[in-house]
Amino acid sequence: MTIPTATYRIQFRNGMNFDRAAAIIPYLKKLGISHLYASPIFTATTGSTHGYDITNANEIDPAIGGREGFDRLVQALKAERLGLILDIVPNHMAASLENSWWKDVIEHGAESRYAHHFDIDWSRRLTLPFLGTDFEVALEADEIQIKADPATGKPSLCYHDAHYPLNPCSYADQEADLLETTDKKCIADIHSRQPYRLTCWRDASHDLSYRRFFEVTGLAGVKVEDPEIFEDTHGLTLELVRNGAVDGLRVDHVDGLANPKEYLERLRRETGPYCYITVEKILGAGESLPADWPVSGTTGYEFIASLSNLFVDHDKLARLQAAYEATTGQPVDMPSQLREAKLLMADKNFAGEFATLLALAMKILGEETGKPHPDEEKIRTALRELVVSFPVYRTYGTKDGLPPQSDAVLAKVVNTISAGPNAPDADALSSLQRILRSGEGQTAQEFRTRFQQLTGPLMAKSVEDTLFYRHNMALALNEVGAEPLPHPYSVERFHAEMAERLAQQPDALSATSTHDTKRGEDARARLYAITEAPELWADAVKRWQSMNAGFKQMLDDGSAPEPAVEWMLYQALAGAWPRELETTDRRGLQSLEDRFAAYVEKALREAKLRTNWGDSNDVYEDAVIGYARKLLSSENQTFLKDFARTLVPFIKAGSSNSLAQTLIKLTAPGVPDIYQGSEGIDLSLVDPDNRREPAFEALDAQLAAIGDKKDETAKLKQRLIANALDIRRAAPELFGAGRYLPLKVIGNGAECIVAYARVAVDDALIVVAPRLSMRADVDGGLHTVAIDLPDELAHRKYMNVLTKTDVEFGRVLDGSHVARDWGLGLFHRC
Incomplete structure (x- = not known):
């Protein structure tokens, strides 16, 4: 198997086709990419913007060039010795008359x-x-x-x-x-x-x-657990793998399948041992990928969560929470808000799926006793509590029951429910646990499967598409795969997570942006900084609320926007604000306004509080979207100038965070995945905004014109990627099997630095990245720290990968040396 050096995700459709993709291959080669990572390419519904609504899994979509265009792309990739990874969709197809x-x-x-x-x-x-x-x-x-x-x-x-x-x-x-x-x-x-x-x-x-x-x-579920149906739906995919056109597969929503392990084992048998396979799988806190899945790892959402935790100032979150509560007039109770969102999903959005589960449970219990179960309401209550209390997407039971890891998860959930304030009838809960653990027969197996196929969607829709739009304290933490509940974090914990990542899935993708993330990686990097300056941010929000009070409307059901939504609007706008945008640039403001208005509509509907997708409250939506548009009116100069001036320190900190998280992605365990355009500055909002085609010609020209270290952040980031990927190509063993070695940072401001080494036989790489840069400006940061080098790293010559100059370190690496070069360090042993 060839493990990618780095992947580059391309979103086909919306103007991107095979010939257009082939045209940017020379640019990707110069950037250091080893594998093009393609969104679904099979025929989808007419006008599809994403390709996941497949109508023919055995035809390459004519809308993006068809088989001939695909073959030209493959030929162009092979000419430059680049590989191809396909995103496949085994779980569902379009419930469309075009299918x-x-x-x-x-x-x-x-x-x-x-x-x-x-x-x-x-x-x-x-x-x-x-x-x-x-x-x-x-x-x-x-x-x-x-x-x-x-x-x-x-x-x-x-x-x-x-x-x-x-x-x-x-x-x-x-x-x-x-x-x-x-x-x-x-x-x-x-x-x-x-x-x-x-x-x-x-x-x-x-x-x-x-x-x-x-x-x-x-989108209708497909039963790929059936061998015949697997063959019918995977014919072309397997042909492309076997004939060498495709080197790897990304399996979409693996948790939606009846038996992910069985499916992946069949996929591995059919593709052979050399196909690189990753799975889209959201890992909950403390959850690991099943060790017996024959894949290289996940697509990297847990990596985003680790980075988010690393760059957030957890010491000041309480102060940010207090400011948020003062603004909204309501206390933050995340456990209760999460439970409320899950109950909404169970009782309304997934009411049919829940009713099916209940009917199956009653049938099983009735068959056991030979008569209808007398306590349907007790079973209903227990089942409801069980599905809303799951802390992870699902368990992985089969016809033989639950494997040990899944059984332990279920037991912990049952114990938590039993000891909680909403404990259902003990016998009813025990009966459901027994069916899930070891219930025999076709009906029990179906119950187990349906239960597992429900808890994942219920979790995703509750957290990612409801709670993350209701709770707006720190939008940077509202990201796919993130833990929605506050928790302590430290650099030491980050090191532990990276060591675990190396041990469990060293060849998994490491993402910072995807087509499903809630905002672009650089918007998120900027918003991390708000947690470092909660008072500065809260004072600014108060000013802006006062400046724009005339834009608010009082409706029958309350003000529009309400304070919590105002806080969200200003924070989301802070993340998306182009750093070069002048407040007098009418065209630039209009472009941002249109994108922002679409985001606001989605955010309001996903929150499901005063409007939603099924029953839109047009009066409320118009009022809030109107408020958002007026914020960005070129006539609103008092606010715009204050907003732009206030963002200056956050933009500066965000630039530091952006380069630091990019450096970590390129050097930590895993395969760096670069989402289209994010090698520049990615300040996109949630889809469809983040699926716009980047300006590839401009990115190519920028890479060719990169000069000295005084270039702006966009060029620095692109240059960092190109330089680091040169090392990854030259030393694959260092990044694959190489040890992850945390390095001790000493001195005032040490908490503002994360340092580690990747070590292999006769090879080493030292990484020094800043964090909490607003605090570092006060404490000295890199200028007041040193990195202690162990014997295997000390007294050696290194090449500064960023400046292409040689340097020799003794027992310590002086932070001021790093501060001179971009504010971060990447040193490869000579």
Whole structure:
């Protein structure tokens, strides 16, 4: 297996196609990238902006160049000796009429060849919740008619531009008459004879007959645990791996699968031992990747969490919390807020999935006793408590029960629930634990699988897509894979996590930005600094609230925006503010305003407090978005000038954090993953903002024009990447099997430095990175510290990788030496 030196993530679609990607390969080569890391390339729904809504897993999407374009890209990569990693999506496909498999299932129901390719409950008719209202209402309004499908000429139930095929048995030889009917009773009768029923989209949360991806009704779960279905869905993927076009695979949402271990073992057998495989897997606090999965590791969200913890000033979080509470007028109670968000998911957003679980539990318990279980409400309460109390995405039980690691997780959850204030009936909870641990039979296995496929989405939607938009104290910590509850942290803990990373998954991806992160890595780096200066930030928010008070509106349900949202708006804007933006630049302000307004709408709806995606509160949204737009009006100069002036120290600290976290990503255990454009300055907001195509021509020109160390941060970051990746290419063993050795920092301000070495036989690399730079400005930082070098590192000559000059160290590495060169140090033994 060839382990990548560094990967570069490309988002296809939105202007990016195979030929466009091929054109930037020379630039990626100069940057030091070893593998292009592609978003899904298989045919997706028309107009897809991301490619995860696949309609044909065995065709390369013509919209981005098709097979011919793909082959040209592969040829161009091989010419430069670069590899290719594909993002594959085994868990789901588009529940779209463009998907021929799905359309065949709609037409033929359980008799379709593909009926069991999708995770469908065939004990009832297939629900298709794609109407804007109830079927009867839509029919009465003449929105549903019988028309010929333009693609096939066959009769179909037509709803606007969608043609749902009719089962041939439902109309026999009446095709001609059927196409001429406008009789509503006849249409209703035909609908009742279909293997499906058209329903309102609002019914999906409580009445859905197929497993979906999270809350996305348009993505239907696929049963890849079946060997035949695995083959049907992976044919082209395996062909591309076996013919050498593809060197690695990234498995999307592995926790959505019925049996991730079994799937990965089959994938490994089919791809062979040399395919580099990583999995998208969110690791909870203290959780590790199952050791028996045949993969190189995760896609790196836990690495982002480690970096976030490292750069946040945990000593001052309490002061920031106090300021936030004073501004909002409400106490911060994260455990309660998390529980509230999870209960919302269990009771509403995933009500249907929960009802299925409850029905399975009652069936199992009834079969055991030979009669219906008398305490359904007790079982319901216990099951509800169990699903909302899980601290990790899921366990990994199979037909044989739970493996030891998963059993320990379940036992800890049950013990916590039993001792908590919301403890359910002990016997009911014990019964559910027993079924999950060792319940035998098909129904118990199904319960175990469904339970495990629910806790992950429930966790993700509760934390990442609800709590992170409700709790706005420190937006830098509201990131995918982060621990939502406050906790102590230290440089020593960071070192321990990196040592553990080296031991458990040394070849995993190390990310700082992805297509799913809540904001770009440089926006996050800047916002870390707010935790260092809580009073400065709080005073600024008070000023800005006063300056912009005239933009607020008082609605029937309260002020818009409310204080918590104001705090969020100013902090999010601080992260996204371009450092070069002048307050008089009308065009620049307008561009930022448009991007920011889209972010605000998403943030309000994801919070699910006064508006949401299903029932939008237009009056409230318009008021808050209007407030956000007025903030950035070129006429609002008093605020804009104060805002830009206040950001100066945060921007400076953010630049230091940006370079430091980049340096760590490039040298710590793992394979550095660079998200498109983030080798420059990435101040993007949440998707779709972070999926915009970067200005590759400008990045290429910038790399070619890099000069001395006085270049601005964007060039320094790009140069740091290029120089460090030169070393990674030249010394792969140093970064793969090389030891991770924490280095002791001594002197005033030592807490503002993180230092470590990577050590292999006859090779070593010393890394010195700043943190808490606003505190360092007071305490002296690098100028007042020294790094103690152990015998194996001391009295040696090194090359300064950043300046390409040689230097010799004795027993210590003087921090002032590092301070002269970009404020960070990277030294490779000569």
